[in-house]
Amino acid sequence: MTTTTTQPQPNHTTLPQLHFIIGIGRSGTTLINQILNANPHCLSTPETKFVMTFYSKYAHQTAINPDELFQDIRTYYHTLRKDKQIDIWKLNYTQLQQQLQQYKPLNYANACRLFLLNMYYLERSNDQVRCIADKNPSYVSYLPQLLQLFPDAKFIISLRDYRAVFNSSQQSKGNPIITPTVRLLRWREHFNILSQYTQAMPDRFFWLPYEKLVHDNENKIRQLCLFLQIPFDTQMSQSHEPIKHWIATHTNELANNPRQQKKWTDLSRPINPMRSESWRQNLSPSQIIFAELICGNIGQQFGYIPTQPAKLPQQIISLLRHLPALIYALPIYWFFARYYFWLPIRWRLAIIARLKH
Secondary structure (H helix, E strand, O other), X not given: OOOOOXXXXXXXXXXOEEEEEEOOOOOOHHHHHHHHHOOOOEEEEOOOOHHHHOHHHHOOOOOOOHHHHHHHHHHHHHHHHOOOOOOOOOEOHXXXXXXXXXXXXXXXXXXXXXXXXXXXXXXXXXXXXXXXXEEOHHHXXXXXXHHXXXXXOOEEEEEOOHHHHHHHHHHOOOOOOOOHHHHHHHHHHHHHHHHHHHHHOHHHEEEEEHHHHHHOHHHHHHHHHHHHOOOXXXXXXXXXXXXXXXXXXXXXXXXXXXXXXXXXXXXXXXXXXXXXXXXXXXXOHHHHHHHHHHHHHHHHHHOOOXXXXXXXXXXXXXXXXXXXXXXXXXXXXXXXXXXXXXXOHHHHHHHHHHHOO
């Protein structure tokens, strides 16, 4: 579906800077996404995975064929949109095609900016956008490619207690491939990698712990705005209000998609600080021991202290109890962390299409 929204035609000097929201899923990345979108100067895009999807094909071309890229985009977008009753992205096909053709030569970095800038996410206006914050937690594994493609990019790191992530993943009815144990492995590896990058380039990474965001909301948002060099907007502290309005105008479409309805209804409510500690009541002692065995040593670096110190027999029992989940999670983690985006595009589209059924 093409929106009728238009904006001034960008040129090489007016394209916004592209930054990234990374970390791990179920850690508050969507909340950060909505907070930034409440600021008219920042467009925060959902998990399109666009940059890495076409990286292997186009990133090293000095003059991209705009028509070929546009056809790839149409195929990709159609695959992601298939069977969805509501269009969250609101991609303006006509405007994007025109802008891709205007850039001569067209490089991949600018093509990425143009694609995201033509996304009128939740029907917002992009007229005042100064920067784009692309939300893709899994991009941690591809930081070398992102830094090479966007040498001035900044990275917002969404951090959350690994036990809360484990608990949230168990309650989610989302992607059946990325299990709670896969998320634990991602948590351990992602924040180990990010700690090293932050030490090397401290001015490029902004750590935003979920617990501090929900308990000290306005102060952390102001710090985030300073990091991105955009003015603070009071609407950012009430980011649920625009979503309430958006839900009201899409009641019928959401009624046909219970999962989407729950997601957006949750986001339309004020932040509830109590949710950050719900894992203490929801996880069993064995589950906590397992999570702390996987992530505890890394977690202590961020102040997440183990609560279930277990002796060796208890550790062995916990590992054996979760061994099937761990055996499944290891190859899944390594596949998506190291190999997925290097597969041919048609293979990845086939995987996406299969996962949607």
